[in-house]
Amino acid sequence: MSATFTRLAVAAAAVLVTAPALAQAADPTIAERLGLGWMAWTWQTAVFFAAIAASLLAMTLWEWVRPGGHPRHGVLGLTTTRGDRLFISLLAAAYIHLGWLALATGPLWMASLIALAVALLVFLFV
Amino acid sequence: MTKTENNRAWFLVLPVLLLVAMNAILPLMTVVNYSLQESFIAGFWDWVGTRHYQDVLASERFHAALIRQFAFTFIILIIEVPLGVAVALAMPKKGAWASLCLVLMALPLLIPWNVVGAIWNIFALPEIGLLGWGLNALGFDYNYTNQPISAWITVILMDVWHWTSLVVLLAYAGLQSIDEAYYRAAKIDGASRWAVFRYIQLPKMKTVLIIAFLLRFIDSFMIYTEPFVLTGGGPGNATTFLSIDLVKAAVGEFNLGIAAAMSIIYFLMTLLVCWLFFTLMTKDKEGQA
Numbered sequence: 440m441s442a443t444f445t446r447l448a449v450a451a452a453a454v455l456v457t458a459p460a461l462a463q464a465a466d467p468t469i470a471e472r473l474g475l476g477w478m479a480w481t482w483q484t485a486v487f488f489a490a491i492a493a494s495l496l497a498m499t500l501w502e503w504v505r506p507g508g509h510p511r512h513g514v515l516g517l518t519t520t521r522g523d524r525l526f527i528s529l530l531a532a533a534y535i536h537l538g539w540l541a542l543a544t545g546p547l548w549m550a551s552l553i554a555l556a557v558a559l560l561v562f563l564f565v
Numbered sequence: 566m567t568k569t570e571n572n573r574a575w576f577l578v579l580p581v582l583l584l585v586a587m588n589a590i591l592p593l594m595t596v597v598n599y600s601l602q603e604s605f606i607a608g609f610w611d612w613v614g615t616r617h618y619q620d621v622l623a624s625e626r627f628h629a630a631l632i633r634q635f636a637f638t639f640i641i642l643i644i645e646v647p648l649g650v651a652v653a654l655a656m657p658k659k660g661a662w663a664s665l666c667l668v669l670m671a672l673p674l675l676i677p678w679n680v681v682g683a684i685w686n687i688f689a690l691p692e693i694g695l696l697g698w699g700l701n702a703l704g705f706d707y708n709y710t711n712q713p714i715s716a717w718i719t720v721i722l723m724d725v726w727h728w729t730s731l732v733v734l735l736a737y738a739g740l741q742s743i744d745e746a747y748y749r750a751a752k753i754d755g756a757s758r759w760a761v762f763r764y765i766q767l768p769k770m771k772t773v774l775i776i777a778f779l780l781r782f783i784d785s786f787m788i789y790t791e792p793f794v795l796t797g798g799g800p801g802n803a804t805t806f807l808s809i810d811l812v813k814a815a816v817g818e819f820n821l822g823i824a825a826a827m828s829i830i831y832f833l834m835t836l837l838v839c840w841l842f843f844t845l846m847t848k849d850k851e852g853q854a
Contacts, residue, residue, distance in 0.1 A: 478591070479598040479610045488594055517844060530840065533833050540615055541622040547615060 447500060459485030491529070498525055513565040524565055528558035593832070600825035617826035627827065629802065630810040637717075637806060638785045641724050645781055646774065648725070649732025653740055654762070656733070667737070670730040678727075682794025685723040689795075709796065713803035720792050720804050724785065732777045739773035740766060772846065779842040786835060807831055 462469050463482035470480040498521060502508065508520030519527070532554035539550035600617055602610040621627050652670075657663045676684075691697035691708045696719075700707040709715040747765045756764070789808040792798070798805035798813070805813070811831065815824030 476608070478595045479602055479604075481598065481602065481610075481612055483612070484594075484598045484601060487597075517848060526840070530833070530837060534837070537618065537622065537830065537833070540618050 457486075457489075459489050494525060494529075498522060515565055517565070519565055521562075524562050527565060528554075528561045531557050531561065596825045596828050596832075598825075599821050600829050601822075603822050613822065617822045618830070621823060621826045621830060626802075626810065630805055630807050633803075633805065634786060634807040637720070637724075637788070638782060640721055641728070641785050642778065642781055644721070644725050645729045645732050646778060649729050649777065650736045650770070650774070652729070652733045653736035654766070656737055658741070667734070670733050670737075673727050673730050674734075676727070678790035679794050681723065681727050682791040685719065685726075685791075686795050689719045711800050713800055716796050716800055716804050720795060723791055723795060724788070727791065728781060728784065731780065735773045735777040735780075736770055739770035743769045775842060775846050779839065779846075782838060782842070783835060786838075787831075 459480075459482055463480075463485065466472070470476055470478065501521060508522060510518050510520045512518050517523075532551075535554045535557060536547065536550045539545075539547060539553075543550070599610075601612065601614060603613045603617075604610050656666045656670075673681075688694045689697045689709050691701050691710075697707060697709070706712075707715050709719040743766065747769075748761065751761045751765060787808055788806060789812065792804050792806060793809055793812075796804045798809045807827075808831075811824055811827050814820045814827060
């Protein structure tokens with residue numbers, strides 16, 4: 440069950456994340472033709488939102504396989520579920536990137552690496 | 566693996582989720598898209614990456630508006646929350662006077678924001694307004710149209726007048742929910758008025774006061790209409806809060822990319838504070854359970 444779930448989640452995430460970029464590459468006017476030209480889509484932002492959608496889908500599948508949200512009392516002294524931990528990770532990622540843009544001069548992918556590390560710590564200990 | 570919830574209930578909230586997607590999530594995604602691009606002609610966009618974010622985060626104008634925004638929010642919270650609690654404590658608990666007080670308290674909340682701004686605009690004018698003319702007649706040098714301090718005092722007074730009622734109503738509801746047995750027990754113990762407030766009323770009001778604090782924080786942090794109608798963000802930029810600055814960038818200067826980046830930063834700040842308050846509230850409930 441666990442292996443099936445993992446394969447399903449990875450496949451769904453991969454399809455979701457790559458679909459906008461592939462669609463944009465196949466037809467650059469796809470957003471206009473879908474009536475979404477007013478949203479000023481780019482493949483980069485489409486991939487970004489697809490990644491968030493993929494993480495939500497993965498969380499849904501995780502919840503489906505292991506219901507209950509796995510609540511626990513973490514290092515912050517809060518009782519958090521998996522959804523809370525994802526929210527904290529995403530919010531922390533946004534602030535890490537903003538902080539990097541404001542204070543650091545290095546490439547932005549370094550902030551992304553820090554955000555990933557923080558997300559891992561949040562999922563393990565918060 | 567036991568199911569503790571009926572998942573069919575999710576279908577009942579599906580219409581709301583769709584509505585939220587249409588009026589909140591899609592616009593938010595659009596703002597993210599705008600924040601990473603530059604537009605010179607409507608409908609044509611150039612990718613600029615994170616440049617707008619870097620510009621906003623380094624902008625002294627944004628820093629100044631942010632400081633003004635936090636100062637305003639801090640000042641109105643330290644005035645409105647204690648004042649609201651004090652008024653709620655002073656209000657009669659039952660009878661016709663209680664109903665009358667509740668109606669009077671609700672009145673400012675029923676007035677549209679732009680009307681509140683217009684009322685205070687006229688009320689505080691130094692030549693013809695009752696407040697402005699009265700203060701000058703008493704010897705105070707008051708003119709909110711060209712003195713930053715006067716403008717700040719007027720904006721704060723206006724907000725306190727408009728929104729303290731909300732805190733009053735919430736605190737009053739909290740007070741009404743306290744069982745009479747607590748007061749009887751306190752009376753038997755010979756507790757002072759302060760002790761009753763400190764050990765009975767304040768703990769029982771904690772949840773509603775957190776809600777009041779949260780609501781007032783969010784409302785004051787995104788305040789736009791009232792100060793815009795009253796002072797237009799002036800004199801100079803003295804009362805240009807974040808939202809006014811944002812509208813100036815978006816509509817006044819048609820700098821959509823910068824305005825979108827400001828919006829996202831603004832949104833993240835509000836989101837963080839809301840999450841902190843929500844966590845505090847739910848933690849409090851866990852403690853009570």
